[in-house]
Amino acid sequence: xxxxxxxxxxxxxxxxxxxxxxxxxxxxxxxxxxxxxxxxxxxxxxxxxxxxxxxxxxxxxxxxxxxxxxxxxxxxxxxxxxxxxxxxxxxxxxxxxxxxxxxxxxxxxxxxxxxxxxxxxxxxxxxxxxxxxxxxxxxxxxxxxxxxxxxxxxxxxxxxxxxxxxxxxxxxxxxxxxxxxxxxxxxxxxxx
Amino acid sequence: xxxxxxxxxxxxxxxxxxxxxxxxxxxxxxxxxxxxxxxxxxxxxxxxxxxxxxxxxxxxxxxxxxxxxxxxxxxxxxxxxxxxxxxxxxxxxxxxxxxxxxxxxxxxxxxxxxxxxxxxxxxxxxxxxxxxxxxxxxxxxxxxxxxxxxxxxxxxxxxxxxxxxxxxxxxxxxxxxxxxxxxxxxxxxxxx
Amino acid sequence: xxxxxxxxxxxxxxxxxxxxxxxxxxxxxxxxxxxxxxxxxxxxxxxxxxxxxxxxxxxxxxxxxxxxxxxxxxxxxxxxxxxxxxxxxxxxxxxxxxxxxxxxxxxxxxxxxxxxxxxxxxxxxxxxxxxxxxxxxxxxxxxxxxxxxxxxxxxxxxxxxxxxxxxxxxxxxxxxxxxxxxxxxxxxxxxx
Amino acid sequence: xxxxxxxxxxxxxxxxxxxxxxxxxxxxxxxxxxxxxxxxxxxxxxxxxxxxxxxxxxxxxxxxxxxxxxxxxxxxxxxxxxxxxxxxxxxxxxxxxxxxxxxxxxxxxxxxxxxxxxxxxxxxxxxxxxxxxxxxxxxxxxxxxxxxxxxxxxxxxxxxxxxxxxxxxxxxxxxxxxxxxxxxxxxxxxxx
DNA sequence: TATGAATGAGAGTTCATTCAT
DNA sequence: AATGAATGAACTCTCATTCAT
Numbered sequence: 114x115x116x117x118x119x120x121x122x123x124x125x126x127x128x129x130x131x132x133x134x135x136x137x138x139x140x141x142x143x144x145x146x147x148x149x150x151x152x153x154x155x156x157x158x159x160x161x162x163x164x165x166x167x168x169x170x171x172x173x174x175x176x177x178x179x180x181x182x183x184x185x186x187x188x189x190x191x192x193x194x195x196x197x198x199x200x201x202x203x204x205x206x207x208x209x210x211x212x213x214x215x216x217x218x219x220x221x222x223x224x225x226x227x228x229x230x231x232x233x234x235x236x237x238x239x240x241x242x243x244x245x246x247x248x249x250x251x252x253x254x255x256x257x258x259x260x261x262x263x264x265x266x267x268x269x270x271x272x273x274x275x276x277x278x279x280x281x282x283x284x285x286x287x288x289x290x291x292x293x294x295x296x297x298x299x300x301x302x303x304x305x
Numbered sequence: 306x307x308x309x310x311x312x313x314x315x316x317x318x319x320x321x322x323x324x325x326x327x328x329x330x331x332x333x334x335x336x337x338x339x340x341x342x343x344x345x346x347x348x349x350x351x352x353x354x355x356x357x358x359x360x361x362x363x364x365x366x367x368x369x370x371x372x373x374x375x376x377x378x379x380x381x382x383x384x385x386x387x388x389x390x391x392x393x394x395x396x397x398x399x400x401x402x403x404x405x406x407x408x409x410x411x412x413x414x415x416x417x418x419x420x421x422x423x424x425x426x427x428x429x430x431x432x433x434x435x436x437x438x439x440x441x442x443x444x445x446x447x448x449x450x451x452x453x454x455x456x457x458x459x460x461x462x463x464x465x466x467x468x469x470x471x472x473x474x475x476x477x478x479x480x481x482x483x484x485x486x487x488x489x490x491x492x493x494x495x496x497x
Numbered sequence: 498x499x500x501x502x503x504x505x506x507x508x509x510x511x512x513x514x515x516x517x518x519x520x521x522x523x524x525x526x527x528x529x530x531x532x533x534x535x536x537x538x539x540x541x542x543x544x545x546x547x548x549x550x551x552x553x554x555x556x557x558x559x560x561x562x563x564x565x566x567x568x569x570x571x572x573x574x575x576x577x578x579x580x581x582x583x584x585x586x587x588x589x590x591x592x593x594x595x596x597x598x599x600x601x602x603x604x605x606x607x608x609x610x611x612x613x614x615x616x617x618x619x620x621x622x623x624x625x626x627x628x629x630x631x632x633x634x635x636x637x638x639x640x641x642x643x644x645x646x647x648x649x650x651x652x653x654x655x656x657x658x659x660x661x662x663x664x665x666x667x668x669x670x671x672x673x674x675x676x677x678x679x680x681x682x683x684x685x686x687x688x689x
Numbered sequence: 690x691x692x693x694x695x696x697x698x699x700x701x702x703x704x705x706x707x708x709x710x711x712x713x714x715x716x717x718x719x720x721x722x723x724x725x726x727x728x729x730x731x732x733x734x735x736x737x738x739x740x741x742x743x744x745x746x747x748x749x750x751x752x753x754x755x756x757x758x759x760x761x762x763x764x765x766x767x768x769x770x771x772x773x774x775x776x777x778x779x780x781x782x783x784x785x786x787x788x789x790x791x792x793x794x795x796x797x798x799x800x801x802x803x804x805x806x807x808x809x810x811x812x813x814x815x816x817x818x819x820x821x822x823x824x825x826x827x828x829x830x831x832x833x834x835x836x837x838x839x840x841x842x843x844x845x846x847x848x849x850x851x852x853x854x855x856x857x858x859x860x861x862x863x864x865x866x867x868x869x870x871x872x873x874x875x876x877x878x879x880x881x
Numbered sequence: 882t883a884t885g886a887a888t889g890a891g892a893g894t895t896c897a898t899t900c901a902t
Numbered sequence: 903a904a905t906g907a908a909t910g911a912a913c914t915c916t917c918a919t920t921c922a923t
Contacts, residue, residue, distance in 0.1 A: 138329075142896080152906090156897095163897095254495055256491070269462045298493055300448075343889065348914095522713075535885060536917095537883080545919080640879050653845060676842070685843070729909070729911085
């Protein structure tokens, strides 16, 4: 995964720094230092700090969208596809903790135009998840809950994951995903 | 709601602006304009922008902590107390959307010392919730799930709420709380 | 020496603070804190920070001038009067270390008008010293050195004293004055 | 003296302005105006106003220290070396009136860390002078006076020089140095 | 006499971005 | 492709002073 590509190197450095220090607290100088360029030189590869943020988020989202799209069209019972969607969501956060942290935390820092672009990509994802949920309700495998609210609640629970997930923690990502699926699908209360 | 108290007025303006534009994107000038003072004059009432952020968060958290503490010690079955805790959490976000948004979104912008202070207040809350969960497991009313993970997941789902809650939306806060409780307690899948 | 007089109390606090932290680094708030008033209230007693500085310097200088004037007209051999002048100069610094430090160190911070006022009082002092020296040369008790230069050199040596004098030091002010007189009157080299 | 080196140009402007108006009364804007830059642009060359002050003082002191070190180890009678030390000290002030004025006048404005650094360089100088004096006492060429006090007195007399030396004055630096040496070595009183 | 809210100018510093080389 | 000097606006914060109460 050698950095043949300066642009990618810059992006990688930005992801690391934005995650560590936050978008606003990271200066172009910090990024330049990290890749061994002068800060003026960065502008041969990127057009602005804001664009850098957007393209990181975009990359994160397009991976997400395509993965969810695949899952949706798998030849499996919908309950299992919904489960896979939750697992993939969590694994996506774990695998790209930097990018996802930035997406989930710094979205509000985007300029209005960019906010719209990213917002619509993000809505697509939510919409796909919601559709899957709706499909589950239709098939009877999933309880008849409001699909929009359910989507928000389930994804909210999953999104918060970036705040405490520790790659070096006791439990691996698969075990954590098992836990989330168990809790979200069966609930916390004892069945009578 | 007359401005008898300038300090409170400043804090209110800060909450509104921090929520709208984010902490970093809000300048002291913005706040000064909002309350009709020169920016230098703000410093009669606050000691720094950072302190302003902290005191907003502190106010949010101390309300939260005391409410949860009350609920924990109520004379009710633990399952109902846990349910109340979820409802109170959501209602707390809805009632203080500004303060809570700032707390949930801008925590990472705090200085290390402040991060520690706010972090420990926040941990107390999580700990109380976790204890309640543990109590439920002990009594058999709640399934035997890892209490720490369950707390993170449930509160994560609830915290995400600030991102989409709209006070003028179709559903009131009580109905939304009903929904969360239903989903988190019973799960999404159909019981066989 | 109870503070029956607020003005004097303010001046005393200013002397202490200006000496400790310097004129520019001392704020009106610092002074107000030291005397237990609000900073706005200071302006009932003084007209400006600059004036405060000037009146401190003025007080220092008028003491100095009157003392030197007395010495000059004493009925003693001129050599002894010159010696007394040196001793009085040093004792004046030791006794009013605060005021003198401020005068010697912060003169350049004065506004042009004030600089002129203080400058002329200060010149009067130097002139008196120079006249005394000239008298000594005329009487033959003092070597025929340029009186203006000699005055500058001798007073320079004495003025630097404020930089290192320590009231709690090993040697008392009289012993130190003995030393200065010895060095300045007899020189450092061994007489052949 | 073309402006090949902006850093040096900034330092020169700072020396001039700090001397004229004092450190505190000189703003970064003043310096920027003097060198024809925006004030923000100064920070390409310096790291802070405080650092600028320190590096000016440091430059002054290291010249001084190396010159005195040379003199000390010359192959001359100690009385002559001490005399040379006085002459070099005065010439140093005359040649670098700006830098030395700033060092002698603004030392107390330094931050504690910087004060320590500059203070120790300054002590080294005083120590070398004192050692030379001590050597003179040992050889019998110099009277048996307390070397520490004698150093303070002699250097005090010389340091005050910056307050009144005028490069365009009647007497040149060599003549003035002759005067100082005469006064300090032989004293002011007539030998009986 | 004393307050304390308010001013308004200005401080030093940071920073994303540009552009001639 | 890369530099690095320069910009210029914005930033948080300080401070001596004023004045209605």
